[in-house]
Amino acid sequence: MEIARLEGYLAWEAEVSAAARDAKAFAAQFPWLSPGERESLEQAYAAERLRYAEDVVDRAVERCRQLAARYREECRGICARWAAVCLSVAFGVVLLAVVPFALRP
Template sequence: MAGRRRPPRTRAPRQDRPAGVGRTESRVGIARLEGLLAWEAEIAAAERDARAFAEQFPWLPAAERENLERAYAADRLRYAEEVVDRAVERCRRLAARYRSECRRICARWAALCLSVTLAAALFAVVPAALRG
């Protein structure tokens, strides 16, 4: 029984690579491989559970039991896909929130550093201007 499989998501390779990109690409590749393995394990578990569920109905003909297995596995994989999609969307929302928060904090630090620099410059220039 073949489970529903997600198509692999691919990106076009970048030509201009900054330093350290190879390491990042390796991490992304490993994460994709882990995701693929986890999805294959979910397919295997769905098929195993579908078989166990269908075995509860021994009076069903073999063809109907196979249809029941297919429907059960497809429903479970559809649910698993929805769970994964919700988790991915939540991660994206959190990442966007953290990026905006980081930008806000960086802007505050930049403003603080600029104001301290200006204050130090004023304290250095004003006494000299008053003396001379």
């Protein structure tokens, strides 16, 4: 679990770095902006990109939760069916073992 958290942290930090890098590249397209305006544009661009990335992660997490719940339910159903089959087979074997002795004169 800790490795997954570390992996998530590193992935998010990479996204933050990429957002900052791309924000600088985007703002560089507008050479007429003052340094303050360029910095504001970079901050707004990076913030919007990180908001979008956060939304994507949130949707992925929610989908994973939905799938996990669905698979747990399906697994319970499969286990219940297998238990019913095993009990039926065991009951059949017991009947086949008992019936010949019960039919003896």
